[in-house]
Amino acid sequence: MLNKECLKIAFYGKGGIGKSTIASNLSAAFATLGMKVLHIGCDPKGDSTRTLMGYKIPTLLNILEKDTPIYEEDFLFKGYKNVHCIEAGGPKPGMGCAGRGIITVIEELTDFKIFDKQWDVIIYDVLGDVVCGGFSTPIREKLIDAVYIVTSSEFMSIYAANNIMKSINTFSSMNGALLGGIIHNCRSSNSNIEIVQKFSKDCNTSILDTIPYSKNLGVSELKAKTVVENLPNSPVSYSFIQLAKKIINNKDYHIPNSLDDNLMEKLSESILKEITKE
Template sequence: MASQENSQPVRFVETLRREAAQAPDPVHTGAPTKETQIIAIYGKGGIGKSFTLANLSYMMAQQGKKVLLIGCDPKSDTTSLLFGGKACPTIIETSSKKKLAGESVSIGDVCFIRDGVFAMELGGPEVGRGCGGRGIIHGFETLEKLGFHDWGFDYVLLDFLGDVVCGGFGLPIARDMCQKVIVVGSNDLQSLYVANNVCSAVEYFRKLGGNVGVAGMVINKDDGTGEAQAFAANAGIPVLAAIPANEDIRRKSASYEIIGRPGTEWASLFEELATNVAEAPPKRPKPQTQDELLALFSSDVVGRNVVLQPATMADMTGVEHVIKPTLEVIYDAA
């Protein structure tokens, strides 16, 4: 009996290894045919993607749209605000438990509803025990088995970490799994650097025949300094909404409160965002160079007056370095 119990985890590990070794499908080059708008939202960790999406999806549902919100960040925090701080069982964790028990995953195990918004979390591996990007790929494979392509939603919103350098997080762009991308940023260099990386990824796959474009940017915690607005203008994408740096918004978000409710103080902001997200066409962005990004900020902020000083061998070793003649034999040309 003990040997059977020991062999079960071994078989599970072998299955995971086989899945990890599978190469992703080639980039799709056909025209998008889905009536459902599948929109991937990207941004730096902590920039407010989950806050934006929870309120956006809630407002869309109140406007009569059928909306599915899918958290694709290994932190699994996309749906926390929507569900008042409660953790949602993730697809990856549920799938692993079901597989070990010899059972299959059903919709009711991983998808939950609040006030008309359907929501689920892909999840990710435990810290230090796997690749978050590979977990995303596995999660979408499970969604496809559950009939993802046959679901009848008006909008599917995907919340992705902005690290599109990783193949898993770049999945919707690389495989044409969405029609358009929205970036969330603020007036700081790091968030705009991530937004620019997303634009670069979109442009790269467009050159390979892909169809995904950038529909626009949401500026979160906008303090009015204008760097994010300038970036969007330079990249050739519209600003869909500017959410102000406001203490009331911060406090309510921290207490897991939805502020995108019809008839409330911030309703008009998210009503406008919902309209813009629905109507904004996907555009081919113009990624910025590193110098162009730095030029958005004053030199005292980003340190552009710093001069790069080459190191010497004496600097590295702490002693004076004697340059010795080479022993290489150099022949004169015949």
């Protein structure tokens, strides 16, 4: 496993859907499996790696603003099981383009030859639903092999997932990244997998796995830890280990069929029927 070419993947999804929780726990899971992991947080909040490090690390953009000599150790940190962590960061709200910040960070990491190191896995945790060209940088610049979309059964989460698929369609035609599949994140005990299954079928893709709802995830995050570290023997921790193995062995990288507005409206109607039926 460790002798294979580096696996480069990105996680996208609606803001607040639990994408960073899944990305950071997967980084911990990959490391638990003995892999050398680089985790890059691409969110202005700079909190993707907090549970891997136990605290918020300085962001590369903030370091660049100081206009002083920069060294690798200023922005590359070792967290849980030696997961290497970088936070891109971004401008203050209303003060600039966060997407442009990601482009700048990628350029800096390239100059520092960070991507040339011997990684087994590189993970990008990317903000939002790719409405900005900057946030599509990992896809557009061919920095990754595949995208994994995190969604719940809520319509706006699925709507964002569909937008992401549109971007994947655009860049796949330019030899960019393909879709690796959907990760269904149960944000509550009422999450409806049938809705996500219908959406994935309509889009010619599949649900790679489901992360079950667990209060242990929130408890672990309050301790600034992944659940993989905090409760390694828990069922939800086991789910992340199993998902990591599925991602390692996944060969089904493909171009999805994003839905047009009419099909999304029909999906909305079917979701309404599903959640209101007795």
